[in-house]
Amino acid sequence: MSRRGTGGSTLAGRGLRKSYGDFEAVKGVDFEVFPGECFGFLGPNGAGKTSTMKMIYAAAVPTGGELSVVGLDVTRHDREVKRRIGVVPQENNLDEGLKVRENLLVYGRYFDLPRKLVLQRADELLEFVQLTEKAEAKVEALSGGMKRRLLIARALINDPDLVVLDEPTTGLDPQARHLVWDKLRELAREGKTLILTTHYMEEAARLCDRLVIMEGGDIIARGSPAELVREHVSPQVLEFRSDPVSLAALRLIVQEAADGVEEGGSVEALLAFTRDAHGVIELVRESGIKVENTVQREAGLEDVFMRLTGRRLAD
């Protein structure tokens, strides 16, 4: 699944910590990303994902531990690291005083790239993110999805060895999100090393070769999406919806047959993880307990998170 090269890792954190005053945002995490991988940091808001990203692109100084990016210690070689990575921030920070294409040209100057090269790359990148027609538009005239694509183009102007994307599709509508996913998959196919944070299960499952799940500043699970599902949950999930009293009764029945049972987060539902969905459904039917709605589906990363933390990933 992963495309590990023979060389060293592109990114490695060991015992990495970050505190803001008394608050420990990242509590000593280890991770390693290899060339050509798409690696995800998955978790709810406040899990420590953004703090980790900021340490990677030197916008936050680690409180402890080691962090090597493109083979260099970020703390000691911040400029050199930043020269070789591209950053797509969570919050739009395009230069509003400049037009779309100018944003790329001015950004290229920060890397001391030759003017001719920047001009050529800017056009190629606008083409890549499908903004060629908007080249002379003002940034404020762009939609949210277009702005995000321009941020991605901007992050590629220096042909980086590693692209860091902090919640690349948060706040986008489904169409815009799919377009961003397409672009990221294209980059992955070209062999670019990508790391991204997300709180969308679907995004992580579609894009990431491997990922870690973070919660409260810790990494609570790691692996490929398939591995995580295999290790932490049974392959099938049944969701029963009903009133609280029926659900309580249902729980007793289902507990016997299923591998695991969880409360359904905010909705009144019972989740059963099983290898034999059919058998469980049969059992419920025989019990005669009132069930308003039953959904059967395959287990996913959301269920892994649910199993590990007892709650859903906040959206």
Added chain:
Amino acid sequence: MGGGIKIPSPRGAFRVWQRNLTIFKKYWKSIMFPNFVEPLLYLGALGLGLGTFIQQGGINGQDYVAFIAPGLLASNAMFAASFESTFDTFVKLRFDKVYDAIITTPVNAEDVVAGEYLWAGTRSALYGTAFLLVLVALGLVSSPWAVLIPPALLFIGIMFSVLGTLFTSLIHQIDYFSYYFTLVITPLFLVSGIFFPVDDFPAPVPQVAWFTPLYHAVNVCRGLASGPSPAVLVDVAWILVFTGVLALVPIQIMRRRLVS
């Protein structure tokens, strides 16, 4: 990173300066106009209006208009650099997140601040030069030393940019700038010897004035406009020392705001 004093890289500072120039070139007419007109208003209203009531002989043998004109060059540089380093910098820092974008490139936070100093100085020199040409046309500047006024305005602008950036680095709400302008900039404007010579006042007025930046900026501009005495070198040295000593302080504070 981490501890230690951060020294900006000239290359990074230049890139930030260049970014501001790119934007200035698009909007210079609309940006420059008010800043250019304001000193003309003072010159007209006070120089001609108030000047009429000032007795024959003017101040130190100069017409009142000719007396205040070079001082207005200095205060104009102060205002240009102060707006740039307060409102403009704050907007880039807090609202537009321009600096957050720049510091993900090889340009560091310390370079950003240094680049802004240089840009504020450049903007001061540009405006001042336009105003200077008007003064020359009006016959209010006589000495050939006046060719040194634009570079002097560059340094005066950098000095006030350092001061303004220091204030900006400490505040978290844009409303506080009215304190800075009301309590720092306006008093400096009024008592730094632009409209009346402070040196003739009894102690401690001249002594207090000596410790304020605009006083020296006015002395330098006035000296260069009418033929300087060697005493101007003291004012130049004051400006350079004040700027040099203070410049690293806002850089460290701003860095801590941009890099957590």
